[in-house]
Amino acid sequence: MDLVIALTINGLVWGLIVALIALGLSIIFGLLDIINVAHGDFFMVGTVLALVIAGTTGFWIALVLVPLLGLAMGLVVERLIIRPTISAASLTIVTTFGLSMILQETVRATFGAQPRRMAAPIQGTIPLFGLEYDVYRLFAAAFAALCIVAFFLFLSRTTLGTWIRAVRQDRETATALGIPVVRVCAFTFGLGTAMALLGGAIAAPITTVEFRTGVDILPVSFMAVVIGGLGNLKGTVAAAVLLAVLEGLISSFADPTLARITSLAVMCMVLLVKPRGLFAGATR
C-alpha cells in the first residue's frame, strides 16, 4: 500500500511537470498549426542548462535563467526555422525533426554522452502518508502547479493572452482587428519553448540529465495533448497527470514498456470513443 501511495505521489509530481511541457506543445500547435517534434529536446536542453548553470551560480538562479533562455531560443528558432516553412505543415515536421537532431548532437558534443545526476537543491525528507518523501519533489510539484496557474492567468487576464486566444480561433479576423498576428505567433512559440525548458529545469534534480531524455518526454506530452483534447488546455493538464500516474504505477509493478503500451492503448481508446478528447466540451 505504501508503495502505491509513493508511486501515485511520484506520478503526480512528474505529471505536473509533463503538464507544463505539454501545455507548451499545445499552444504552439493550436496557434501555429505545427507539430513540433523538437519539443522534447527543448525539455532536455532545459535539464542540461539547469545542471550547468546550477554548477556555477546555484540552482535558484538557474530556475530563473533557464526559462528566459528558453524564450530567447524559441524566438530565434521561430524566426530561422519555423516562419520560413510555416506554409507547409509537413515541412515543419521535417525541419523540427532536424532541429531535434541538431539539439541532441550539440548537447552530446559539448556536454558529453554520459548521463549525469544533479544534487537536489533542497535536501531532506518529510513524512507523508507514512512515508519519508523528498522535499524537493514536493517543491517541484508545487512550483510546476504554480507555473501552470500563472500560465492560465496570463492567457485569461492579460492583453497578450487574450490576443493568443483570439488568434487561435480566427487568425484573419484577428489581423483585421489590428492584432499583429505574426508577432503573437512568434511570442507564442517562444513561450511554449520557455515552458519546455522550465519543465526541464524543475525536473533536472529528479531525473537523469543526458542528451536523450527528450526522446522519452515527447510521446507523453503528445499523448497528453491528444487525450486532453486538441486545443483543450485544461484537459491537457488533467491528461498529463493521469498518464504519469498510470505509467508510474505500471512501470513499478510490470515494466516501463508495458506502461507505455498502456498509455498508447488509452490514447487509441480515447480517439475511438471520444475523438475530441476525454475532456471535450470544457474548452474556453
Place this chain on the structure above:
Amino acid sequence: MSPVLEVADLLASIGRVPVLRGVTLHVNPGETVALLGRNGVGKTSTLRTILGLLPRRGGRVRFNDKDLATLAAHQLSGEGIGYVPQGRGIFGNLTVEENLFLGLRHRPDPSIPDYIYARFPRLKERRQQSAGTLSGGEQQILALGRCLMRSPRLILLDEPTEGIMPKLVNEIRREIAAIAGRGVAVLLIEQNLRTALRLASRIYLMEKGVIVHEATPQQLSADPSTVHRYLGVSL
C-alpha cells in the same frame, strides 16, 4: 471631395486561380456603397484584398489618399478601416467585453463603449459572458459595435444579414443606417437585394472578378433585366 477608399485595377488570386481581374471602385466619405453579385464572383475576395488578407497581385488601394501597400494587414484597423467578415468573426471563447476591446492599443474614448452599451443594453448585460452564447443577431450587433470602437472612417461589411433571423434583419439594417448616419463610409456586400437597395446610395454589380455595372438604387429598381442578368433574381 476625394474618395475615402479608391480601388483601381485590383488583381488577386487564390492559389493559381485568379479571383479578381481588375476591380475598380470607390467609396466617398460618409457614403454607403453596396457590392452585389452571385456567389463566387469575387465580392469577399475584393474586401479581403483591400484589407491585405489576400495578397494583391496588382492594382492600387488608396485609403484617405494613402497607399495601403505600404502597411501590414494588421495596421489597417488603426488607420480607420473596420471589418465585419462573413459569419461575423466573433470570438466565441472570449467574453463580449474582450471581443469589443480586442486589438485596441489604447483604451478608446470612453464615450464609445458607453454609446455601444447604451444602444445595445443586451451587450452590457452580457459583457462578462462568452460571446459564443449570444444569438446570431446579437453577435452581429457585437461585431458592428466592435468596429465602432475604433472610430473608423470606413467599414467593410460582408453579408451582415446572412443567417440572421428575419425579424432581426430590420434591426441590423437600422444599425448599419445608424453607423452611416455617424458619418462612417460603408462598403457593403449583400445577397439580400432589398437590404442593398434600402441602405446604399450607390450599387456596384460584380461578375467574374470585375465590376460590370454601377447604378443608383433608383436606376437599378427600374432595370429588372440588369438585376436578373447579374443577380439571377427578379425585383
